[in-house]
Amino acid sequence: MSALCQTMMNTKQTVGLHHSLNPGHISGRYSPPYRSPERVRCMTTSTGNFFGGVDDGLLARAEVLAAVDISKQSSQQMMKHDGLYGHTADLGGHNATPSRQQLQMHSHPSFGPTDVMLEQLTSNPTMSLGGMSDHHMSIANSPPMNHHNMYAPVYSHPNPMGNHHGFGGHHTVHHTMHDTECDPRELEAFAERFKQRRIKLGVTQADVGNALANLKLPGVGSLSQSTICRFESLTLSHNNMIALKPILQAWLEEAEKQAREKKEAEGQGLACSEKKRKRTSIAAPEKRSLEAYFAVQPRPSGEKIAQIAEKLDLKKNVVRVWFCNQRQKQKRMKFSAIAGH
DNA sequence: ATGCATGAGGA
DNA sequence: CCTCATGCATA
Numbered sequence: 136m137s138a139l140c141q142t143m144m145n146t147k148q149t150v151g152l153h154h155s156l157n158p159g160h161i162s163g164r165y166s167p168p169y170r171s172p173e174r175v176r177c178m179t180t181s182t183g184n185f186f187g188g189v190d191d192g193l194l195a196r197a198e199v200l201a202a203v204d205i206s207k208q209s210s211q212q213m214m215k216h217d218g219l220y221g222h223t224a225d226l227g228g229h230n231a232t233p234s235r236q237q238l239q240m241h242s243h244p245s246f247g248p249t250d251v252m253l254e255q256l257t258s259n260p261t262m263s264l265g266g267m268s269d270h271h272m273s274i275a276n277s278p279p280m281n282h283h284n285m286y287a288p289v290y291s292h293p294n295p296m297g298n299h300h301g302f303g304g305h306h307t308v309h310h311t312m313h314d315t316e317c318d319p320r321e322l323e324a325f326a327e328r329f330k331q332r333r334i335k336l337g338v339t340q341a342d343v344g345n346a347l348a349n350l351k352l353p354g355v356g357s358l359s360q361s362t363i364c365r366f367e368s369l370t371l372s373h374n375n376m377i378a379l380k381p382i383l384q385a386w387l388e389e390a391e392k393q394a395r396e397k398k399e400a401e402g403q404g405l406a407c408s409e410k411k412r413k414r415t416s417i418a419a420p421e422k423r424s425l426e427a428y429f430a431v432q433p434r435p436s437g438e439k440i441a442q443i444a445e446k447l448d449l450k451k452n453v454v455r456v457w458f459c460n461q462r463q464k465q466k467r468m469k470f471s472a473i474a475g476h
Numbered sequence: 477a478t479g480c481a482t483g484a485g486g487a
Numbered sequence: 488c489c490t491c492a493t494g495c496a497t498a
Contacts, residue, residue, distance in 0.1 A: 460480065
């Protein structure tokens with residue numbers, strides 16, 4: 136098991152924040168106001184399955200057949216389906232995922248300097264959902280920060296020497312990985328403790344996310360409520376969990392320290408602009424179909440995706456993204472084999 | 477808590 | 488186009 140850990144821990148990556156995000160001009164999949172006309176169009180007028188959810192089994196089978204059929208009649212080939220991860224194990228185990236670095240700074244144009252008052256680090260019971268705003272600014276990664284820790288939140292360069300982590304000889308390894316344990320058990324325990332203490336402090340997940348920026352750790356900006364939530368519920372990739380742990384740990388310690396010393400509330404006023412993104416909602420029947428397709432081919436080719444999209448009356452990009460997200464989902468800790476404890 | 481989406485980085 | 492880390496919007 137330790138070997139397993141080793142193999143999947145060789146991804147160091149940044150915890151930077153990106154997303155400069157612009158208003159939802161994107162691709163016109165969402166209509167600005169209210170309910171978008173598109174979001175539910177697939178519910179009743181869809182291709183052929185308009186059954187509320189009666190026979191799933193049959194439907195699923197039918198869809199699978201359809202999927203196979205499609206690939207035959209038009210592609211006549213299986214393309215390159217290399218996604219062999221029907222077995223819930225890999226988590227990037229086989230592929231020594233390199234790494235990535237993503238850091239970029241963007242501060243909200245409207246709010247420059249960000250008042251610093253350590254606000255959210257400790258919040259008193261009176262209010263807890265202080266900053267729902269989005270002032271993600273972020274990091275300026277600093278090169279010289281990685282200690283022995285291979286999971287430094289930010290790493291500065293691609294590392295030319297290659298094999299930094301000996302996942303090749305995964306067995307005699309135990310070396311430098313103290314505080315950044317790759318042990319799922321440890322992570323789980325920490326996540327649990329973290330949540331408990333966070334709640335005790337009366338801080339919301341969103342607060343934590345925003346407060347992270349105040350820690351001013353190199354390469355660490357704020358995070359969303361989503362991410363904090365996923366960390367606590369272990370629904371992040373193993374590597375992601377490991378990368379975030381030290382950061383959240385740092386916040387926790389800092390917050391508890393300050394909670395001890397002082398108690399003062401502060402709200403950071405942040406107005407939100409007008410940037411509403413409409414979330415596409417894929418109706419159940421279509422979703423079931425997609426799942427069926429996914430079962431037989433987790434990584435359909437672009438052409439196949441187009442076919443599926445047409446068949447389900449969904450935009451191709453929506454289908455593509457759905458598959459991407461589905462694949463990612465499989466790799467999340469909670470459901471991956473290694474997390475099984 | 478989660479579904480769908482964006483974007484960086486890498487082939 | 489994919490993978491991954493993340494986020495907005497929403498159930």
